[in-house]
Amino acid sequence: MLHFLGSDIPSSMLVGDRMVEEFVLRGRCLRAYGRGWFFRDHQLARINLDVPTPPNNPPPVMRPAESTVSKTSQPKAAKKQKAATRDTTEFTEVRRKKVPRSSNTQPHPPQGLVGRPWTSPNAFAALAERWTVGYTYHTLSDDDVSSTTIIPAPEAHAADLHHDTAGEFVTCMNIDAGTPTATVVPLDDLLADLAVLDAASHLAVSAHQAEVEAAHTDSHFDMAALVNAVRVDTLCGHLSSHPVEFGLQLHHLFAHDRPTFELFVRQRLLHRWLRATWGGTSSFDRLYTQTFGTVASKVHIVELFVSLVFPDDHETLTTDTADGDELSLSRFDFELVLALAEVLLAVHGPLFFNSEAALMATTGALVGVIASHGAMRCLSSDTMATVLLTTQLGSELWRLLEEVYASDEDMQRILATLYDMHELGKCDLTNLGQVQVHEAAPKLVVHTTYQC
Secondary structure: OOOOOOOOOOHHHEEOOEEOOEEEEOOEEEEOOHHHEEEOOOOOOEEEOOOOOOOOOOOOOOOOEEEOOOOEOOOOOOOOOOHHHOOHHHEEEOOOOOOOOOOOOOOOOOOOOOOOOOOOOOHHHHHHHHEEEEEEEEEEEEOOEEEEEEEEEEEEOOOOOOOOOOOOEEEEEEEEOOEEEEEEEEHHHHHHHHHHHHHHHHHHHHHHHHHHHHHHHOOOOOHHHHHHOOOHHHHHHHHHHOHHHHHHHHHHHHHHOHHHHHHHHHHHHHHHHHHHHHOOOOOHHHHHHHHHOOOOOHHHHHHHHHHOOOOHHHOEEEEEOOOOOEEEEEHHHHHHHHHHHHHHHHHHOHHHHOOHHHHHHHHOOOOOEEOOOOOOOEEOHHHHHHHHHHOHHHHHHHHHHHHHOOOOHHHHHHHHHHHHHHHHOOOOOOOOOEEEEOOOOOOEEEEOOOOO
C-alpha cells in the first residue's frame, strides 16, 4: 500500500497529469489503485523502475503493439486526465483485479544436486543488474481470425553494476536420453544466451507477419483428428515446430468443437503427469498402457478422469481470508490451469518458452522441466505457477486465459478463486510440487522434492 504525506500527489508519481498505476520492478508488474478505483479505459499509467529515467521526463505509457495484415495501426494513447478532480461515476470499482502481479514468496530452487548448491550466492543479483527481459505484443488479423505473439524484449544494462560475474553460476536442466539432467552453467554463458535471444527477438518481429500468413494458407496437421485419435506425441511435435498454426487450431477448437478441446486439455495433463513419472524415453501410448493397463483411447481417458483422484492431503488447496472465511480450489483445477497456460506460452511466446535464460531472467528462479518424447520439454508445475502468478509475462497469459474462457462461468470462478488465493499470500502456490502417477497403481501422487 502506498501512502503520501499531505494531500498532493508527488510529481514523481505522475505521468502527465495522471497518477502512476503500474510499476515495473525487476521485470515484474505491480499495480496500485487509488482508493480501489481504476480508469475505465484500462490504459494504465506505468513507470519502469528497471530503467533510470531523467527528472522532468516521465516515461511514456507502455502499450502493446497492434497491427493487421492489411495495414499497420497503433493504439491511441490514453487521454490525460486529472485524477484528483475526477467524478467517481466515471470510474469502475475494483472488486477483483484481473491480472496477477507481485509475489510475496521467494524462489524455491529444486533440490537434488549433491555436493554443491544449485546457484552461486550472487548469480541472480548479477543477472538482474545486467539484463531485464520485457516483451512486445503483436497481433495480426486476417478474415476475422487473429494471431497474437509475445516476443521477448531483452535489455542490457551496463551502469551501476555491483556484482561480478566471475565464478557465478546457475543450474539448467537439460534433457539427456529422455531424462532431465542438472548441468552447471557459468553465468557468463547465460548472459551470452540473452544476447543471442535479443537478436532472435528482432528477427521474430520482422518474420511474424509471414509466419501468420503461412499458418492461414498452409496446413501441416489436423489437430482435431490427432486429438480424437489420441496422438499425444505427434501433437507435441507440432506444438514445437508449428506454434502459430497450433495456436490458430487450438482457439478454433475451443470456439467450434469444445468436447475435442476439453479432451486435448486432459491429454495434456496426462502427458505432463506420465512424463514427470517415467521420463521421455518411451512413447505416450506405451506409458499409458504400462500405467493404466489398457490402450489409450478417447473413451478410456474420459472414464479415467472420473476415477482418477489426488491423495487426501493434496486433493484441495485451501487458505483463510481476512474475514475468517475460507477459499478452496481443487488440485485438479489448479493443474488444468497450469497445463493450459503452458500451452498458451508455447503457442504465443515460443521464444520465452524455449529459453531457460529468458525464463530465469523473468522469474528470478531456476527453471524446472519435464522430459518429453521426441519434442521440446515441458515446464514443471512450480515453474509454470511462478511464471503465471508472479511475472508481467504471466499477466499476459492470464489475460489470454480469461479471453479463452470468457463465456465459461465455471472456469471464470476457478480463475477468480486462484487469483484471490494468490493475492492473500498465505498459500505458496509456486512451491506445491509436481504431480505424477503412482508407479505401481493407477492413482496420482505429488512429489514435493521432484528432481526436475
